[in-house]
Amino acid sequence: MTDDQEADGRRLPRAVLWDMDGTLLDTEPLWTIAMEQFAEKLGIEMTPELRTATMGNSSVDALTKVYDAARVPDSGRDFDGDEAWMVQQVLALFADDLRWRPGAVDALELVAAADIPMVLVTNTIREVTDTMLDVLGRDRFVATVCGDEVAAGKPEPHIYRRAAELVGVPIGECLAFEDSPVGAAATFAAGVPSIVIPSAVPVRARPTFTFRETLEGLTLDDLAAACRVGTRSGAAARDVQKYEA
Template sequence: MPPALIFDVDGTLAETEELHRQAFNQTFAAAGLPWHWDRALYRRLLAVAGGKERLAAFVAAQAPERAGEVDIPALHAAKTARYTQMIAAGAVTLRPGIARLLAEARQAGVPVAIATTTSLPNVEALLRATLGEAGPGAFAVIGAGDVVPAKKPAPDIYAHVLRRLAIPASACIAFEDSTIGLAAARAAGIPTVVTPSLYTDEDDFTGALAVVSDLGDPQAPYRHLAGAGAGDGMVTIDTLARWSAAVEGRRSP
């Protein structure tokens, strides 16, 4: 079995990006800023990882006249407060199969970790809202936010998590939903399962270990899109172990 499972958060653990978009727009309105990010624009902005970085890129490209007057860290902090309130109110649930796979990993003694560019308060709010107050403690390592200077697609956050886990990259499986997340995990040497999300369904996932609609649950098995294995079913610890063994077999001389 894979020694560790490493999860991205936004779009992977839960479909959160639409909530982030709404929180940004509410924050802009409250601050008296004449900005509104529609879905098409937000899809393009997601090419920049990290909320503060995304906001800075938008200001630089679309509102350079505001560059000297917008306090990006403060604006992002206000957005984070709105987002965490929405999460705490139950605005999202985990994607299909996530809770089941986490339970399987716990029962099998497989450590789970998080590698994300979103801020730690966002992560902890989501985990508490969906897994209970003990949710954050279910993860051996949570790599989030600004713990590393370079955001995805740089592999830094994965390298950080691997160091904390003390497990080689080739022995792990990562879960991502986007091209930039896949690039980060692959650059760190980690085989990656992709579950495309609302804003990443048109991304290019070449190089993924497998691409599936979701991880599946007993009521709604996943739809297999590309990569390892074949057919429908559920992505289980045993499934991942087979896929991981196949990767190792291809690496062996």
């Protein structure tokens, strides 16, 4: 953060933590196709309710919910094999149709121009994330944290706490961007203020959330305002380990 940013009365975040799927990249429709293919592979239909339940989940959590819906016994749950199958499906889909969310590029450039370090924080596994970074631009981020690199993915707080550790900033002085109920829950549980741009599923309001319809038109004043909201509510949020989204 520069002296000029402090001098004009704005207190900007010391780091910005970006979710990827549905926030920066319009991948949710492609994940939906892959999840439908997986459900069909297990002999069931991917209902809207099941898709909503899996949205934004880590791969293990998403697979578990589909296994449960298909009544697959524990002995028949091949997490490693089915995850590898899913990876191949989504990479093929992403190769053909990977798009930015509205305003995402300008938002990244806004934060970069303010010299605020950015971390990519995603439930997506490392193998898939590394492919997406070719689109996002690796050099934009000082670090990346994936769902398969922490004890438990979103909605647990571990992934955001790890991101703050990697950038060396107290988590309450960061600002996160999220789109899903699962991701937003993780920010609240971790005690990081967040700007939430719901992409496909409504997100329950929480004291540390600032809602926007899109990243288009984002300004530094918007970042500062979201930080003020988080500061006022942060003490209560940091006492919460998790909540049911």
